[in-house]
Amino acid sequence: MSDDAPLGGDMLQVEEIRDAAGVEALVPAWRRLAAEAARSPFESPDWLVPWWRTYGAGEMEPRLLAWRAGGRLAAVAPLARRDLRRFGRPIRELAFWAGGGSLLSGCVDLLAVEADRPAALAGLGAWLQAPGNDWDVLHFLRLPYGSSSAGALRAWADTAPWRYLSLTGAFRSETFTIDLPADAAGWHGHLGPKARHNMRREVRLFARERGGTIERVVDAAAAGELVAALERLMGRHWGDEEKYFRHDPAFGGFAVEALTAMLLSGSAYAFVARDGGGIRACLVNFALGGRAVAVLIGVDRDPAFRAFSLGKNLFDAAIDEAVARGCRSYDFLWVGGYKETFWHAAPRRLESGLVARGTTGALVAAYAAMRRLALPRLARALRRRPAA
Structure with a gap:
């Protein structure tokens, strides 16, 4: 699949990679792009490809999107699709790589240098909305701090129409970071x-x-x-x-x-x-x-x-x-216990959530809202309730 869109005077063309050989061939250029543009070290292919081999292959199918402009790799969205069955019906689920498997999960997003990011993000939206793209729900977990992707997904959900559900706080979302x-x-x-x-x-x-x-x-x-x-x-x-x-x-x-x-x-x-x-x-x-x-x-x-x-x-x-x-920054992530010594570490919230479309997606979103948001709130309220 390929589409064209303007990018800084060049044309941006997207390729959808669905096989391991295509992923491996992309790694050298992907590594160079990550060194320049990553908002999180977990966006490096040196982390993500081993994750894929261990936790993704056999469970999911790659849907890695690679945008090029003038022969250079401009952006990468490492997505994967898996087919599930819940509520008595099939569910087609998209997620960024490293969104599960290991406890060291999330912090992966659309990867692009700042100048190219708006066009690449628009390209991702066009790909998600293209006829024939087979998905019911898109998950994202702990987007790197400062990411604009959650806002874009929310805006697309308002116009598509899809349903956007924030799960920030339902998953571990706060890290402590020192500006260096x-x-x-x-x-x-x-x-x-x-x-x-x-x-x-x-x-x-x-x-x-x-x-x-x-x-x-x-x-x-x-x-x-x-x-x-x-x-x-x-x-x-x-x-x-x-x-x-x-x-x-x-x-x-x-x-x-x-x-x-x-x-x-x-x-x-x-x-x-x-x-x-x-x-x-x-x-x-x-x-x-x-x-x-x-x-x-x-x-x-x-x-x-x-x-x-x-x-x-x-x-x-x-x-x-x-x-x-x-x-420019040092993030304590989840290792904890030391932010008291390095007292000037500041809390930062990482956004998580999902976008759902269609009847099946709406069922997934409703279930996630009940399980991840409503039931924990009810449990907290019951714990605070004084004994009779």
Whole structure:
């Protein structure tokens, strides 16, 4: 399928990719576009293609839209379709890649540089409204902060007519982000001299008492060791409540493949605290398009390590690295527990929702509104109700 639309003086042509070979052929140009335009490091094909291989292939069919202008790749919308059966009828569902499977999900959107984005977004709307495009519901989960896609979907729903349902807040939607200065001196000023002194003292104490070091890791060959350390440390901390590895047998392999690819492309880095007993703390970060994100952290909770504040010191090193890479922001994402130390981290809401069309789509939207919005509100009201 192809349509033409103007884009910055060129013609924008869309190609719909429905097979793995087409996806793989697109990856080099997609990677270059992501390095320039990504609003979230999770929009990199080095994250998304391993996700597809692990969680998407066999369950969904790719509907990846790629727009080109003057021979260059201008925009990508990594969509997938799957066929479900609910309410006694078939449902044709569209969603952005990485919208499920792993708990590390969402933060994927239409990818385009800012100058090309309005035309690409209009092209996505035209594709969704084109006769013969077979979908009943389109899901989006935690769009990158500042995305205009939710507003565009809402506007299209008003005119199509479709139904737009916001699910922001029904899913985990709030992250904490630090806006970064242009250099390390500016960043250190945020913490203040006392905090800096205490953190340097903790690192020296770790070295003196445990022979420990804080190490930066960018070698792709270390991906397996990093993921194994995270699984061990997170498992010890959370036990049966650990949800990434323990409740998802596919996650470990996916994490190694994706982290290897991200390290190879220069879009990931890690910091570890290591002593003679091995890795005692590990923090994996992604950085792309001027934005850095804390992905996963594991810290040894043995009281013997408490005085070293290993997690806090890994974050300090990771934010220093983000500044050195020219990143404009650092997002704590879901790793939590450290925003009190980095007190100037500001909350940001990421939008989730769905667009539905037709009778089948309306049924899906009504069910989602009841399950994700009405029933949780009722449960909260009942908990607040005083006992008789």
